[in-house]
Amino acid sequence: MRSILVTLLAAVALSGAATAQTIPEVAASAGFDTLVTAVQEAGLVDVLAGDGPFTVFAPTDDAFAALPDGLLDTVLADPDLLTAVLTYHVVAGEVPAADVVTLGSAETVQGESVTIQVDGGTVHVNDATVVQADVAADNGVIHVVDTVLLPPSVTAATTDAIQLPVGALNDSGVSGTITLERSQGGTLVTLDLDGTPEGGNHPAHLHTGDCSAPGPVAIPLNNVSGTTGMSVTQVDAPIEAILTDNHLVMVHLSPQEIQTFVACGEVGAGAPAVR
Secondary structure (H helix, E strand, O other), X not given: OHHHHHHHHHHHHHHHHOOOOOHHHHHHHXXXXXXXXXXXXXXXXXXXXXXXXXXXXXXXXXXXXXXXXXXXXHHHHOXXXXXXXXXXXXXXXXXXXXXXXXXXXXXXXXXOEEEEEEEOOEEEEOOEEEEEEEEEEOOEEEEEEOOOOOOHXXXXXXXXXXXXXXXXXXXXXXXXXXXXXXXXXXXXXXXXXXXXXXXXXXXXXXXXXXXXXXXXXXXXXXXXXXXXXXXXXXXXXXXXXXXXXXXEEEEEOOOOOOXXXXXXXXXXXXXXXXX
């Protein structure tokens, strides 16, 4: 990994001193062999060498090698799937690191969104960590990531269960997880929270939108017990429908204080898995 980054920085320095390079040229000169091969196979070289500008979250060769056995070959063999995966790494416009850290999510060229989180100065894009930011190209910027990003629509169809984080809102101290499990043609939704005020019940719903701007209720859930912090609900929606739409779980203080939220977790497109 370190050798890749050193090579990358050297290539950027040379490109600045000589001829400006497009995003595919920077990736090729920096040794992103698997990414470059994939872009060539998908016929996206000319697109990513165009005027743009583009922001690319570029996985290292190690990131591609870490994919489950056979998955890379499957993706490379399917042009539509390959294009979907690659364009999920691209955001229209030039978004430097200073702007990335202010975003909660970003819509990709593929159409689905990635979730962006900052944890102690480290930037996470979905499950990936940004290991080098602001690599300049003539037609945009590259942020190097250590994990291949897979669109929710690609992973959801084969996902039988997933656990996602739920965080506190309004200094409530409430946090935990939401688990989705394929069940009876629908989805079993389990909330397991710590820090809920004892006694009473806390309404919970799947909303549209994101935690910074929640939208209307999409799927009602059973109340969270103030004693156990648990809520279990069997819903009709299949797990892939929940994961591929922009859903979030919101937990309210009480039925009487429904406008006061104590916890939220991104569940839909771009939601990060528990790290």
